Amino acid sequence: MKEYTVSPSPHIRAGTTTSRIMLHVIIATVPAMIASAVFFGRRALMLIAFCALSAMLWERLIRFVMKRPDSTDDLSAMVTGILLAFNLPATLPVWMAAIGTFVAIVVVKQMFGGLGQNFANPAIVGRIVLMLSFTSHMTHWVLPDNVDAVTSATPLVTEDKFSYLDLFLGHCGGCLGETSKLALLIGAGYLAAMRVITLHAPLAFVGTVYLFSAAVGQDPIYQMLSGGLILGAFFMATDYVTTPVTNKGRVVFGIGCGIITCVIRFWCNAPEGVSYSILLMNIVTPYIDMFTRKKAVGGIYQKDKKEASE
Amino acid sequence: MRLNGIRLPHHKNTENCETVDIKCPERVIISMSQHIGAPAEPTVKVGDEVKVGTKIGDADLRMTCPIHSSVSGRVDKLGEMLLPNGKVCRTVEIVSDGKMEPDEGLSPPVITDRASLAAAVRASGCCGMGGAGFPTHVKLDYDEEKVHIDTLIINAAECEPYITSDYRELMENHERVIGGMKLVREILGIERVVIGIEENKPKAIALFRDKLSGESGFEVMKLRSSYPQGAEKVIAYYATGRIVEEGRIISDYGMIVLNASTTGLIWDYSRTGMPFVSRRVTVDGDAVGKPCNLRAPIGTQISRLLEAAETDTENMKRLIAGGPMMGISLYDPGLPLLKTNNAFLAFKSEAKKEMQTNCIKCGRCIAACPLGLMPAEFERAYDRRDREALNRLKINLCMNCGSCSYVCPAKRPLAEKNQLAKGFAISR
Ligand code: SF4
Ligand code: SF4
Numbered sequence: 083m084k085e086y087t088v089s090p091s092p093h094i095r096a097g098t099t100t101s102r103i104m105l106h107v108i109i110a111t112v113p114a115m116i117a118s119a120v121f122f123g124r125r126a127l128m129l130i131a132f133c134a135l136s137a138m139l140w141e142r143l144i145r146f147v148m149k150r151p152d153s154t155d156d157l158s159a160m161v162t163g164i165l166l167a168f169n170l171p172a173t174l175p176v177w178m179a180a181i182g183t184f185v186a187i188v189v190v191k192q193m194f195g196g197l198g199q200n201f202a203n204p205a206i207v208g209r210i211v212l213m214l215s216f217t218s219h220m221t222h223w224v225l226p227d228n229v230d231a232v233t234s235a236t237p238l239v240t241e242d243k244f245s246y247l248d249l250f251l252g253h254c255g256g257c258l259g260e261t262s263k264l265a266l267l268i269g270a271g272y273l274a275a276m277r278v279i280t281l282h283a284p285l286a287f288v289g290t291v292y293l294f295s296a297a298v299g300q301d302p303i304y305q306m307l308s309g310g311l312i313l314g315a316f317f318m319a320t321d322y323v324t325t326p327v328t329n330k331g332r333v334v335f336g337i338g339c340g341i342i343t344c345v346i347r348f349w350c351n352a353p354e355g356v357s358y359s360i361l362l363m364n365i366v367t368p369y370i371d372m373f374t375r376k377k378a379v380g381g382i383y384q385k386d387k388k389e390a391s392e
Numbered sequence: 393m394r395l396n397g398i399r400l401p402h403h404k405n406t407e408n409c410e411t412v413d414i415k416c417p418e419r420v421i422i423s424m425s426q427h428i429g430a431p432a433e434p435t436v437k438v439g440d441e442v443k444v445g446t447k448i449g450d451a452d453l454r455m456t457c458p459i460h461s462s463v464s465g466r467v468d469k470l471g472e473m474l475l476p477n478g479k480v481c482r483t484v485e486i487v488s489d490g491k492m493e494p495d496e497g498l499s500p501p502v503i504t505d506r507a508s509l510a511a512a513v514r515a516s517g518c519c520g521m522g523g524a525g526f527p528t529h530v531k532l533d534y535d536e537e538k539v540h541i542d543t544l545i546i547n548a549a550e551c552e553p554y555i556t557s558d559y560r561e562l563m564e565n566h567e568r569v570i571g572g573m574k575l576v577r578e579i580l581g582i583e584r585v586v587i588g589i590e591e592n593k594p595k596a597i598a599l600f601r602d603k604l605s606g607e608s609g610f611e612v613m614k615l616r617s618s619y620p621q622g623a624e625k626v627i628a629y630y631a632t633g634r635i636v637e638e639g640r641i642i643s644d645y646g647m648i649v650l651n652a653s654t655t656g657l658i659w660d661y662s663r664t665g666m667p668f669v670s671r672r673v674t675v676d677g678d679a680v681g682k683p684c685n686l687r688a689p690i691g692t693q694i695s696r697l698l699e700a701a702e703t704d705t706e707n708m709k710r711l712i713a714g715g716p717m718m719g720i721s722l723y724d725p726g727l728p729l730l731k732t733n734n735a736f737l738a739f740k741s742e743a744k745k746e747m748q749t750n751c752i753k754c755g756r757c758i759a760a761c762p763l764g765l766m767p768a769e770f771e772r773a774y775d776r777r778d779r780e781a782l783n784r785l786k787i788n789l790c791m792n793c794g795s796c797s798y799v800c801p802a803k804r805p806l807a808e809k810n811q812l813a814k815g816f817a818i819s820r
């Protein structure tokens with residue numbers, strides 16, 4: 083008798099896989115890559131490529147050392163590398179970038195068990211560590227078009243204001259991937275259209291910054307378009323692993339990020355609060371998840387029971 | 393409120409295939425366990441002559457219904473069979489004389505009230521024909537003093553891909569289905585009858601709207617094509633807006649849900665007295681040369697059905713009883729047709745080995761679950777054997793619809809683990 087393979091149901095699966103999702107994210111970063119090349123030249127592209135490759139190399143190495151199967155084919159390390167590069171100034175020496183990817187992949191991601199297990203966004207922590215270790219290099223902003231000549235401050239610290247249009251297109255100082263809001267939004271639109279991300283967290287994040295800035299008398303549009311807000315909101319605050327799983331939780335996450343960003347920007351004497359706000363909210367994500375847990379349809383909960391009996 | 397669900401490819405390749413009777417098999421193997429509930433015991437001995445409709449198995453248990461011979465002939469063997477769930481059950485094997493003579497003792501039942509309806513339904517051997525196979529008489533066995541059933545819901549959603557056997561019942565035998573609806577309504581004094589049909593079956597919707605137009609108390613409910621609209625709690629919710637709370641059953645809320653083919657069967661039995669001895673089954677899948685709907689005696693070996701549908705058994709790698717979402721994969725095409733089998737799907741490909749990664753916490757499973765459960769958390773809680781968390785997360789409500797597994801990009805075996813977790817949560 084010929085016997086057939088038995089497997090548990092369901093016998094069909096959707097086509098979406100982890101690596102395909104990562105591929106979508108990579109595609110979504112392409113417009114911003116192009117923008118970085120336009121504004122900061124070949125060096126920006128080189129740094130992005132270097133970060134992507136070194137992140138994958140670290141991942142392969144550490145998995146080998148830890149005697150675990152290689153996991154670079156899920157492409158998540160590449161995404162981390164690219165996003166970290168977006169958070170670096172185009173002039174950063176590559177060996178520093180390599181430290182950044184090491185921290186992101188080895189310390190933040192793999193030490194906690196690999197994909198899905200890390201509590202903090204690897205790229206964000208990579209950036210923060212570099213920021214603290216090499217502050218001057220990390221704030222060595224160059225103005226687009228004059229990469230070699232002028233050192234400039236980012237829109238958040240400089241006295242002379244940029245026009246909204248310059249900010250939107252990316253004609254301003256800053257990290258290589260964060261300056262062109264237009265390019266980032268094109269990518270984000272792609273992710274939303276492909277249903278890779280939901281817009282709950284990013285809209286809550288940006289909206290909160292807008293309202294908060296307006297409330298304390300800052301220019302809300304300027305705040306929205308400056309620094310790494312758009313990059314952080316659409317590409318970091320939407321990272322599945324380190325943000326809440328329900329849409330309700332994602333809104334809470336976004337609002338929290340927005341408030342912390344504004345507090346840091348306006349009162350902490352630090353120009354850029356986006357990274358720290360996301361990191362802090364990453365840390366409280368398990369608690370947000372706990373409080374925004376869905377109620378089962380038809381579920382009876384202890385609390386309801388008590389209320390009912392009262 | 394809208395319950396969640398998922399979009400699936402429909403693959404309703406056989407929707408226009410008229411039901412074809414298969415040639416009478418020489419032998420049928422009738423399982424004494426046709427549906428959930430306790431198995432029946434054979435009531436015949438080897439050598440007994442039986443006719444179509446002769447009772448061959450029964451048990452005096454609430455969740456059991458009688459089993460009848462599906463052919464005329466002689467009992468050849470009382471055997472045993474391994475069920476897909478690993479349990480062994482008894483079988484009655486009958487060699488057919490090819491005449492298909494009906495039992496002379498059969499006569500239409502007298503149905504006057506709820507009790508006689510329930511008794512007749514039990515005597516017909518009727519169980520849910522859409523999958524799980526809940527014995528139908530149990531649904532009619534409620535306390536009239538305490539509950540009043542005000543809504544009868546006819547489930548014709550047929551939300552699983554491929555399967556069209558209920559659809560063919562609607563199209564070919566609408567008068568049977570409508571007859572059954574009217575009978576149950578009248579006997580139980582039900583105010584409202586709703587037949588729920590998914591929007592991917594516009595012809596059936598139009599047909600029933602037409603046939604029921606002018607009748608008050610009957611409604612045709614068009615359901616969104618989303619899986620699992622045909623789950624009992626889901627269709628009941630859409631028909632009435634009532635949510636069945638854990639630990640309670642649908643009739644507590646004044647509702648009865650019957651599958652469309654089951655409704656037709658009840659009508660048939662009430663007219664002719666011929667019990668549940670044959671059924672329509674969809675045969676499809678990429679290994680099937682001629683996808684079709686077949687009517688076959690209960691107990692016909694699946695291999696016969698596959699043959700009738702010109703299946704490439706040489707290259708067939710997988711055989712599924714039921715739909716691709718909740719169906720059970722079978723190891724042996726020699727197994728017999730059960731009352732609950734609405735489809736057999738034969739595929740040339742092995743189950744795909746897809747790249748499994750850690751859960752990436754994307755939340756897709758949570759957004760997919762029709763009951764608002766959190767499958768990703770079930771998995772984590774089960775992996776650390778946290779009984780309390782599983783209960784808090786309401787693992788008991790999971791109906792194993794498979795939506796969570798379907799959508800998971802990390803290809804976690806969520807539905808499978810849910811089953812294990814469910815067992816674990818109630819153990820000890
Ligand atoms: S199998 Fe259970 S947990 Fe998964 S979607 Fe269905 S009901 Fe929800
Ligand atoms: S769908 Fe899969 S990867 Fe996404 S949260 Fe659920 S279990 Fe995790």
